[in-house]
Amino acid sequence: MKVLVTGAKGQLASDLVPLLEAAGFTPVPFSSAELDISDRAAVFEAVKRTGPGLIVNPAAYTKVDLAEKEKERAYAVNAEGAENLAAAAAACGCPIVHVSTDFVFDGRSPAPYSEEAGTNPLSVYGASKLSGEKAVAAANEAHVVVRTSWLYGTNGHNFVKTILRLASERESLRVVYDQAGTPTWSADLAAMLAGICKAIESGQKPWGLYHYSNEGVASWYDFAVAICEEAASLGMELKCGQIEPILTSEYPVPAARPAYSVLNKAKIKKTFGASIPHWRRSLSTMLKELKGS
Ligand SMILES: NC(=O)c1ccc[n+]([C@@H]2O[C@H](COP(=O)([O-])OP(=O)(O)OC[C@H]3O[C@@H](n4cnc5c(N)ncnc54)[C@H](OP(=O)(O)O)[C@@H]3O)[C@@H](O)[C@H]2O)c1
Numbered sequence: 001m002k003v004l005v006t007g008a009k010g011q012l013a014s015d016l017v018p019l020l021e022a023a024g025f026t027p028v029p030f031s032s033a034e035l036d037i038s039d040r041a042a043v044f045e046a047v048k049r050t051g052p053g054l055i056v057n058p059a060a061y062t063k064v065d066l067a068e069k070e071k072e073r074a075y076a077v078n079a080e081g082a083e084n085l086a087a088a089a090a091a092c093g094c095p096i097v098h099v100s101t102d103f104v105f106d107g108r109s110p111a112p113y114s115e116e117a118g119t120n121p122l123s124v125y126g127a128s129k130l131s132g133e134k135a136v137a138a139a140n141e142a143h144v145v146v147r148t149s150w151l152y153g154t155n156g157h158n159f160v161k162t163i164l165r166l167a168s169e170r171e172s173l174r175v176v177y178d179q180a181g182t183p184t185w186s187a188d189l190a191a192m193l194a195g196i197c198k199a200i201e202s203g204q205k206p207w208g209l210y211h212y213s214n215e216g217v218a219s220w221y222d223f224a225v226a227i228c229e230e231a232a233s234l235g236m237e238l239k240c241g242q243i244e245p246i247l248t249s250e251y252p253v254p255a256a257r258p259a260y261s262v263l264n265k266a267k268i269k270k271t272f273g274a275s276i277p278h279w280r281r282s283l284s285t286m287l288k289e290l291k292g293s
Helices: 011-022 040-050 071-091 124-139 159-169 186-201 220-233 266-272 279-292
Strands: 002-005 026-029 054-057 096-101 143-148 172-176 208-211 242-246
Touching: 002 011, 002 040, 011 026, 011 054, 011 186, 040 071, 054 071, 054 186, 071 096, 071 124, 096 124, 096 186, 124 143, 143 186, 159 172, 159 220, 159 279, 172 220, 186 266, 186 279, 208 266, 220 242, 220 279
Parallel strands: 002 026, 002 054, 054 096, 096 143, 143 208, 172 242
Antiparallel strands: none
């Protein structure tokens, strides 16, 4: 089965494409230069020309802070772009798997967020992604939307790579400790998405919204400490000997983030029989891969 994949040079898509191939699919990747999902005519033309059995949409405007200034662009990609793909898929009877974010929540929950929990995005990025989820569901009944959190991978710009760089340049770092969530390795999410594609290919109709992250909970501070510990244990050279926990208010950024965005993964585990690795184990595996690459 052909699977059209958008945003092919992004960190999630670049892990997904080889996994789809390994699972027996024929991935048809489109980079942002090859297909701008905010261009409705181009999306309909590409979908018609490709004739996919499935579409997976990891493409997104992901510059969370810049989105506060570039609201129109964020909505054009994350809301209208998602709608374009879902509608084009529906027009040729094709299901769509779409990726969304924990930033649809305001972080005031005392417990992990289930799919039924009320949304209240704090940022333009979160609001644009929420509009995208709703647009996908409205445009194509045959949809799976997977919300994820704190994504990092070997191929992208992300927190892990930033911390490794800073820790190799500086003797101390200051990292926020009053935001909790779950780091998620893009390779684990990609494997989950490939599994969902397999389920759809085999005739299941698991339409709806799901939450996926790695297991466990961490603050950005905990995450940074773990990155440095794991990197040091692999013999990576770090200058940094101290990480200081700081408050969000001490590190002002344009977009507000939820203080707590842990996702409840019961539904995805039950529906697809998913076994999810703990974030610390996946971080260790990713760093070994990064060191070897
Ligand atoms: N990163 C995170 O921490 C995180 C957390 C939760 C959820 N998510 C979601 O997970 C998904 C994958 O994220 P990621 O980390 O892999 O993001 P990423 O590395 O930024 O990749 C996104 C890709 O989308 C492409 N893109 C942007 N605008 C486009 C357009 N108009 N048409 C087609 N492609 C376009 C980008 O291309 P250019 O680089 O050329 O613009 C990029 O290759 C996204 O839906 C994101 O919202 C991410």
